Amino acid sequence: xxxxxxxxxxxxxxxxxxxxxxxxxxxxxxxxxxxxxxxxxxxxxxxxxxxxxxxxxxxxxxxxxxxxxxxxxxxxxxxxxxxxxxxxxxxxxxxxxxxxxxxxxxxxxxxxxxxxxxxxxxxxxxxxxxxxxxxxxxxxxxxxxxxxxxxxxxxxxxxxxxxxxxxxxxxxxxxxxxxxxxxxxxxxxxxxxxxxxxxxxxxxxxxxxxxxxxxxxxxxxxxxxxxxxxxxxxxxxxxxxxxxxxxxxxxxxxxxxxxxxxxxxxxxxxxxxxxxxxxxxxxxxxxxxxxxxxxx
Amino acid sequence: xxxxxxxxxxxxxxxxxxxxxxxxxxxxxxxxxxxxxxxxxxxxxxxxxxxxxxxxxxxxxxxxxxxxxxxxxxxxxxxxxxxxxxxxxxxxxxxxxxxxxxxxxxxxxxxxxxxxxxxxxxxxxxxxxxxxxxxxxxxxxxxxxxxxxxxxxxxxxxxxxxxxxxxxxxxxxxxxxxxxxxxxxxxxxxxxxxxxxxxxxxxxxxxxxxxxxxxxxxxxxxxxxxxxxxxxxxxxxxxxxxxxxxxxxxxxxxxxxxxxxxxxxxxxxxxxxxxxxxxxxxxxxxxx
Ligand SMILES: Nc1ncnc2c1ncn2[C@@H]1O[C@H](COP(=O)(O)OP(=O)(O)O)[C@@H](O)[C@H]1O
Ligand SMILES: [Mg+2]
Numbered sequence: 001x002x003x004x005x006x007x008x009x010x011x012x013x014x015x016x017x018x019x020x021x022x023x024x025x026x027x028x029x030x031x032x033x034x035x036x037x038x039x040x041x042x043x044x045x046x047x048x049x050x051x052x053x054x055x056x057x058x059x060x061x062x063x064x065x066x067x068x069x070x071x072x073x074x075x076x077x078x079x080x081x082x083x084x085x086x087x088x089x090x091x092x093x094x095x096x097x098x099x100x101x102x103x104x105x106x107x108x109x110x111x112x113x114x115x116x117x118x119x120x121x122x123x124x125x126x127x128x129x130x131x132x133x134x135x136x137x138x139x140x141x142x143x144x145x146x147x148x149x150x151x152x153x154x155x156x157x158x159x160x161x162x163x164x165x166x167x168x169x170x171x172x173x174x175x176x177x178x179x180x181x182x183x184x185x186x187x188x189x190x191x192x193x194x195x196x197x198x199x200x201x202x203x204x205x206x207x208x209x210x211x212x213x214x215x216x217x218x219x220x221x222x223x224x225x226x227x228x229x230x231x232x233x234x235x236x237x238x239x240x241x242x243x244x245x246x247x248x249x250x251x252x253x254x255x256x257x258x259x260x261x262x263x264x265x266x267x268x269x270x271x272x273x274x275x276x277x278x279x280x281x282x283x284x285x286x287x288x289x290x291x292x293x294x295x296x
Numbered sequence: 297x298x299x300x301x302x303x304x305x306x307x308x309x310x311x312x313x314x315x316x317x318x319x320x321x322x323x324x325x326x327x328x329x330x331x332x333x334x335x336x337x338x339x340x341x342x343x344x345x346x347x348x349x350x351x352x353x354x355x356x357x358x359x360x361x362x363x364x365x366x367x368x369x370x371x372x373x374x375x376x377x378x379x380x381x382x383x384x385x386x387x388x389x390x391x392x393x394x395x396x397x398x399x400x401x402x403x404x405x406x407x408x409x410x411x412x413x414x415x416x417x418x419x420x421x422x423x424x425x426x427x428x429x430x431x432x433x434x435x436x437x438x439x440x441x442x443x444x445x446x447x448x449x450x451x452x453x454x455x456x457x458x459x460x461x462x463x464x465x466x467x468x469x470x471x472x473x474x475x476x477x478x479x480x481x482x483x484x485x486x487x488x489x490x491x492x493x494x495x496x497x498x499x500x501x502x503x504x505x506x507x508x509x510x511x512x513x514x515x516x517x518x519x520x521x522x523x524x525x526x527x528x529x530x531x532x533x534x535x536x537x538x539x540x541x542x543x544x545x546x547x548x549x550x551x552x553x554x555x556x557x558x559x560x561x562x563x564x565x566x567x568x569x570x571x572x573x574x575x576x577x578x579x580x581x582x583x584x
Binding site: 161164165167168171172173174175176177178179180181182 | 359360361364385386387390391395396398402404405406407411414415416418419420463464467
């Protein structure tokens with residue numbers, strides 16, 4: 001029971017972090033109908049800047065710099081690549097983002113080399129004990145921060161002019177343009193916001209109990225991909241649900257790995273994709289989505 | 297068979313909309329082949345024509361949205377109050393006071409009525425202007441206030457058309473472009489929309505009205521242009537066109553001989569002549 005509670009909290013915490021990544025994914029898809037395969041490299045760029053700068057600037061300034069960098073890289077990808085790619089079919093742009101991802105990830109992993117970089121966070125490996133349940137402080141902070149950011153994001157999406165602009169452009173770009181919406185700016189802001197969210201996620205993917213940022217961090221970020229797809233690529237609610245489902249599945253599968261030994265080791269890593277496939281078989285557009293990824 | 301030379305700018309100076317020798321193509325396909333027309337400030341001008349005549353293409357060229365259809369202006373230009381607006385981004389056209397209501401309404405179905413109105417005001421930053429525009433829209437369409445929290449996609453066709461027009465008015469346009477606003481509406485709803493267009497114009501907004509419903513359009517407009525395969529086939533004062541035997545026979549479905557030469561309907565809900573019921577007249581569609 002104690003293990004279960006711990007796994008539950010950890011799962012929700014990791015899930016909330018996946019939801020941050022998935023949310024960026026969904027925002028880009030809604031605003032530009034591009035499936036962004038370069039998302040993991042935005043995340044890696046944000047994390048790398050935090051890791052490199054925290055000793056010089058201190059953690060908080062380094063975090064800000066990391067967020068700003070990831071947002072800027074996102075905006076640059078939109079401005080220099082996506083906007084200029086003169087392709088008729090949006091799905092071709094998804095392939096273009098694979099190219100962007102390869103370039104960025106190759107450069108970053110070359111810089112990281114075989115190192116494991118600490119991010120200098122103030123929570124370190126402290127563990128909070130409530131009765132017999134022990135939870136890493138990083139997990140609680142991750143949960144609180146992710147929940148706050150997601151709430152702020154959803155409120156902005158619903159109530160601000162920025163949100164109305166985004167939703168109008170997502171629903172009918174031509175009509176939004178007739179209302180005076182500048183689609184280029186909408187798309188630029190979507191990429192920047194997605195980058196910023198990814199940098200925050202990078203932080204929480206690299207802190208305790210993970211040893212730090214290494215060349216594999218981008219792969220961990222790719223687990224948000226099944227999260228976004230199973231939730232529905234064009235649904236912010238879906239990103240949330242998808243993130244939580246993937247986080248919980250992963251945590252529980254890893255936690256009960258001994259009981260599940262017959263499935264082989266590392267089931268926690270595969271499980272998110274299995275869940276995604278299962279959901280897509282029943283609901284091809286994802287849990288909350290309206291558009292099928294197959295058509296993308 | 298020109299009743300009047302098409303759009304001769306000069307008399308009213310540069311105020312209002314002027315389209316000069318506009319040629320528009322979708323790739324190699326020419327959709328407009330040298331169109332000129334004018335909407336003087338304060339006027340209601342109608343553009344009539346059957347399916348594929350180029351009416352929507354004309355509005356897209358004015359609002360700057362041709363690129364959404366892979367189209368472009370090959371030559372000619374569009375000016376509004378003396379300022380060139382062809383080649384300007386859609387947001388720039390809106391900022392200059394020209395706003396289009398697209399064909400088929402295209403309301404944001406997943407948003408609420410209120411959010412749709414908010415979306416209409418996105419191109420305008422002035423809060424005071426927004427508040428005044430909202431007051432005007434809710435005055436014209438009280439139903440939009442009643443339904444403000446409802447999902448727009450759940451409203452009836454007529455209500456959606458009201459929302460589409462109200463949404464465009466939120467940008468406080470000086471010229472409103474309407475693409476077939478009565479299309480697919482019941483006659484009584486079409487008549488309501490027609491009345492509203494008159495009211496909007498009376499409040500000081502110029503209107504360029506694209507219609508296939510010739511009787512309604514000629515009743516509302518002071519001036520009209522008839523498009524045929526991308527060219528102005530006919531233009532002139534709406535009254536003259538409505539009284540023209542050829543127009544009456546071809547576009548209004550009225551046989552001038554049997555009709556005994558009664559004058560054209562003055563308003564959309566004018567009582568019908570004995571041999572042509574009113575309903576028939578507003579319902580008659582392009583038949584050429
Ligand atoms: N997106 C498009 N691509 C290619 N041709 C088009 C497109 N839209 C319209 N056309 C062509 O342009 C001509 C004018 O169409 P349109 O402006 O929609 O006419 P209307 O609004 O009068 O029915 C038609 O021949 C139509 O087939
Ligand atoms: Mg049309």
